[in-house]
Amino acid sequence: MIAPSPHRRTITLHPDNQESPIHFYDQWITPDGLHYLRNHYRYPDYLHTNQSLSVTGDVRKMLTWTPDQLRTLPSKKLLVPLECAGNKRSSLQPRPFGVQWGEGALSQAWWRGVPLRDLLERTGWKEGAVEVVFTGTDGHEEREPFQRSLPLAKALDPDTLVCWEMNGQPIPHKHGGPLRLIVPGWYAMASVKWLCEIRVTTHPFQGTFQTEEYVYYPHSDDDEDKAPVTTININAIIQYPLNCDILQPDDPRLIRGIAWTGEGAVDRVEVSIDGGTHWNPALLQRFPHQPYAWVRWTLPWNPERGRTYGIVCRARDTAGRMQPPTPRWNRKGYGSNGAVSIQIKICD
Ligand SMILES: Nc1nc2c(c(=O)[nH]1)N[C@H]1C(S)=C(S)[C@@H](COP(=O)(O)O)O[C@H]1N2
Ligand SMILES: [Mo]
Numbered sequence: 001m002i003a004p005s006p007h008r009r010t011i012t013l014h015p016d017n018q019e020s021p022i023h024f025y026d027q028w029i030t031p032d033g034l035h036y037l038r039n040h041y042r043y044p045d046y047l048h049t050n051q052s053l054s055v056t057g058d059v060r061k062m063l064t065w066t067p068d069q070l071r072t073l074p075s076k077k078l079l080v081p082l083e084c085a086g087n088k089r090s091s092l093q094p095r096p097f098g099v100q101w102g103e104g105a106l107s108q109a110w111w112r113g114v115p116l117r118d119l120l121e122r123t124g125w126k127e128g129a130v131e132v133v134f135t136g137t138d139g140h141e142e143r144e145p146f147q148r149s150l151p152l153a154k155a156l157d158p159d160t161l162v163c164w165e166m167n168g169q170p171i172p173h174k175h176g177g178p179l180r181l182i183v184p185g186w187y188a189m190a191s192v193k194w195l196c197e198i199r200v201t202t203h204p205f206q207g208t209f210q211t212e213e214y215v216y217y218p219h220s221d222d223d224e225d226k227a228p229v230t231t232i233n234i235n236a237i238i239q240y241p242l243n244c245d246i247l248q249p250d251d252p253r254l255i256r257g258i259a260w261t262g263e264g265a266v267d268r269v270e271v272s273i274d275g276g277t278h279w280n281p282a283l284l285q286r287f288p289h290q291p292y293a294w295v296r297w298t299l300p301w302n303p304e305r306g307r308t309y310g311i312v313c314r315a316r317d318t319a320g321r322m323q324p325p326t327p328r329w330n331r332k333g334y335g336s337n338g339a340v341s342i343q344i345k346i347c348d
Pocket of ligand 2: 038083084085086188189
């Protein structure tokens, strides 16, 4: 018997943007080759990627490391979900322009690297340093390089890592190898791929991907109340059953999915089978000692034949945030985290 296997779904081809088949894996890590892909440019030339990484700018002593030298430093390994800030953009009404992600701009992997903090402690930083700017090797010929900054405090978080390993292997080229930044808890635009330069600055960074893109604009026709996109919102999906499924008598009588957050931990997942009138707490399963990892949740149920059910799911985190009934609209469609709602029919 030949077992069918899921694939990534192409959303745009140039640049390469592909969704993970997130509904079809009831696991802790997204299997090899199925992690979503999000790019702003074509892939940088493999041969010219990151021969070395320099830490420069307003430092006391500039230093450069090769990937091999970094690998000799004490490292740590974390289970981290990466979520694109535009994940679930297509659930916003009216639909914002941009890559039309469904629910699959989300994946989870083991990442190994050296805390950025350890590198910055060796270079030191000058008085008045406020941010650290990260540069990838892509985009230099096309527009401006992909660059993002972090406030100094987040750069010094012991879990902000300069990584060389993904799921126990060297980071694949498409995921930013040989060296990439991983910023747990923040939307993944912060996790700069093909990292070639780290620059400490005494001024807030003004690049396009910092000040125009990855900004929440709550209004359609003016920029008032804009705010930078930073931490991942509390969020969840239903992986099984799928929206508009017709369940057969021998199909599993179980609703399951995952929930994740960028602040604190997932505290509670509630599921309604009557369109949001009554709520039942789902059973949560956590990966031990991995505070960023998604939580897997399940709810057994006993539906009646011939009926239609409106299933809704919403998660809450220890920071007190709860998924809103409908996602908060913003012009560029970031941080979409409305409660998920599906319809299921049970056959006679
Ligand atoms: N150099 C570089 N880093 C980047 C990007 C990029 O286009 N260039 N895209 C960012 C965005 S928006 C996301 S969501 C993640 C996607 O990482 P992945 O392709 O490994 O899933 O990488 C981030 N880092
Ligand atoms: Mo993204």
